[in-house]
Amino acid sequence: MATGKKLELSFLEKIQESQAQVSIFLVNGVKLHGVIEAFEEEVIFLKGATTQIVYKHAISTVVPA
Numbered sequence: 827m828a829t830g831k832k833l834e835l836s837f838l839e840k841i842q843e844s845q846a847q848v849s850i851f852l853v854n855g856v857k858l859h860g861v862i863e864a865f866e867e868e869v870i871f872l873k874g875a876t877t878q879i880v881y882k883h884a885i886s887t888v889v890p891a
Contacts, residue, residue: 842865847859847860848860848888849889853886858874861874863877868881868882868883
């Protein structure tokens with residue numbers, strides 16, 4: 827496993843465990859808010875008003891609140 831993947835996995839696990847609110851900025855400029863409910867290799871399940879599937883290739887930045 828590449829170092830980048832280990833860092834990504836560790837970062838997402840910590841955010842998910844703490845149930846912290848996050849802002850996810852997409853490459854097209856859209857800002858999403860919510861709690862990371864789950865994640866897989868290619869997607870993040872973000873729970874806010876509704877649960878959304880966000881494809882990782884569309885994400886620019888993840889910022890914990």
